[in-house]
Amino acid sequence: MKTNSTDLTDSRVFYKSVFTLVLPMALQNLINVAVTSADVMMLGKLGDTVLSGASLAGQVQYIMTLIFFGITSGSAVLSAQYWGKNDVDAVEKILGIALKFSLIISVIFTFISIAFPYQCMSLFSNEQPVIEEGVKYLRILSVSYIFTSVTMIYLNIMRSVERVIISTVVYLSSLICNITLNWLLIFGKFGLPELGIQGAAVATCIARIMEFIIVAVYSKSKKTPVHFRISNILKNDKLLFKDFLKYSLPVMLNELAWGAGGAMNTLIMGKLGETVVSANAVAQNVRQLATVVAFGIANATAIMLGKVIGSGELKKAEEYSKRFVKLTLIVGASATLIVLCVRPVMIQFMELSAQAEEYLGIMLLVMSYFVFAQAFNTTMVVGVFRSGGDTIFGLIMDISTMWGCSILFGALSAFVFKLSVPLVYIILMSDEIIKIPLSIYRYRSKKWLRNVTR
Numbered sequence: 001m002k003t004n005s006t007d008l009t010d011s012r013v014f015y016k017s018v019f020t021l022v023l024p025m026a027l028q029n030l031i032n033v034a035v036t037s038a039d040v041m042m043l044g045k046l047g048d049t050v051l052s053g054a055s056l057a058g059q060v061q062y063i064m065t066l067i068f069f070g071i072t073s074g075s076a077v078l079s080a081q082y083w084g085k086n087d088v089d090a091v092e093k094i095l096g097i098a099l100k101f102s103l104i105i106s107v108i109f110t111f112i113s114i115a116f117p118y119q120c121m122s123l124f125s126n127e128q129p130v131i132e133e134g135v136k137y138l139r140i141l142s143v144s145y146i147f148t149s150v151t152m153i154y155l156n157i158m159r160s161v162e163r164v165i166i167s168t169v170v171y172l173s174s175l176i177c178n179i180t181l182n183w184l185l186i187f188g189k190f191g192l193p194e195l196g197i198q199g200a201a202v203a204t205c206i207a208r209i210m211e212f213i214i215v216a217v218y219s220k221s222k223k224t225p226v227h228f229r230i231s232n233i234l235k236n237d238k239l240l241f242k243d244f245l246k247y248s249l250p251v252m253l254n255e256l257a258w259g260a261g262g263a264m265n266t267l268i269m270g271k272l273g274e275t276v277v278s279a280n281a282v283a284q285n286v287r288q289l290a291t292v293v294a295f296g297i298a299n300a301t302a303i304m305l306g307k308v309i310g311s312g313e314l315k316k317a318e319e320y321s322k323r324f325v326k327l328t329l330i331v332g333a334s335a336t337l338i339v340l341c342v343r344p345v346m347i348q349f350m351e352l353s354a355q356a357e358e359y360l361g362i363m364l365l366v367m368s369y370f371v372f373a374q375a376f377n378t379t380m381v382v383g384v385f386r387s388g389g390d391t392i393f394g395l396i397m398d399i400s401t402m403w404g405c406s407i408l409f410g411a412l413s414a415f416v417f418k419l420s421v422p423l424v425y426i427i428l429m430s431d432e433i434i435k436i437p438l439s440i441y442r443y444r445s446k447k448w449l450r451n452v453t454r
Helices: 005-044 048-084 088-115 117-124 128-160 165-187 197-219 230-234 238-270 274-290 292-310 314-349 354-387 392-416 421-428 431-445
Strands: none
Touching: 005 048, 005 165, 005 197, 005 274, 005 292, 005 314, 048 088, 048 117, 048 128, 048 197, 048 238, 048 274, 048 292, 048 354, 088 117, 088 128, 088 230, 088 238, 117 128, 117 238, 128 165, 128 197, 128 292, 165 197, 238 274, 238 392, 238 421, 274 292, 274 314, 274 354, 292 314, 292 354, 314 354, 354 392, 354 421, 354 431, 392 421, 392 431
């Protein structure tokens, strides 16, 4: 049987495009994980209480950035398809609308974090020493929220128009700055004050401000096809705004439901003690490390399928989606192996209490299958479904599987049935397994395959 030369050429173009997109995005994800891991490892040297405080305080920013991710993912539904249609003006207007929302959200989160830090921390822990440490971290970190809102939105819109290198440059610079300042300010090196957890927060703020400056300079240069304009934030395009709400609002709600679900998991574990929180902080960092390529695949799926659908090539989009499914299965299996290989190293390396080490070993075993399921579901929901404007299904699925299953039964198992920590953790991490058959069913229905441009 002869291979069609056109198919072979298209296949080469496809995998070259995937590699071009995934490599820098995976590197960006790795850099982001490295920043978080640096905080975990350095603050872990100061004990479980400090590590738990920073981890729980970070949940506020975690929820906020997930809303930003929802805004940009929803925007990418439109911007990737308009990019495929070569309508740059529409992409810039979409950027303006997205920034309008993100700035409002960041101001709200900044105000809450500065005005009510104790109340925020009390949601996640009932241990006063942990709350006190978390408040120190949260108050300082909140200064960076507005800068993050602009940087994250702009860089994610750049991804949807196939400009991914700038994100790598920004986040690599941020990584170097953050880790260096962490070391200097947490431990008080070269005559600087030893600030502990506050030093980590100051370092992160400075790194976020630096990211913003680089983005601001780049957005004014000739190298970018999409420019940041104040006029686009103030402009009111009724049709695009209507489309933005139609496709972005479900994604924003989806990410908020998903992020709130993650925060609720942390809240439940926070009530079980600081040893559980510190072990989970390490386990979550390993999960992030193992899924850097998987999330890169998911984002590449959204960009490439969105562009092809926007140009009207629906058959090609369907064929590309099949290739992405195969890729995500391979990457998901690789993520499982990474977790299993890293597990003994992390248990030995982290200076945790004996109880926390025991919990960490069990949590990483759970993560070994969790990452495979998450890789597959993320490519389906964030990549395939959203590329064609199918944004409501992900919202319904996340609410039903997380809030209606894993969180509900996880809370009951922890506080009503008083089950052991490992069993509670397994139940809380069960949602991604439940999602797999639902994702497969939706994918095969082809209801996601739609051109939503005007």
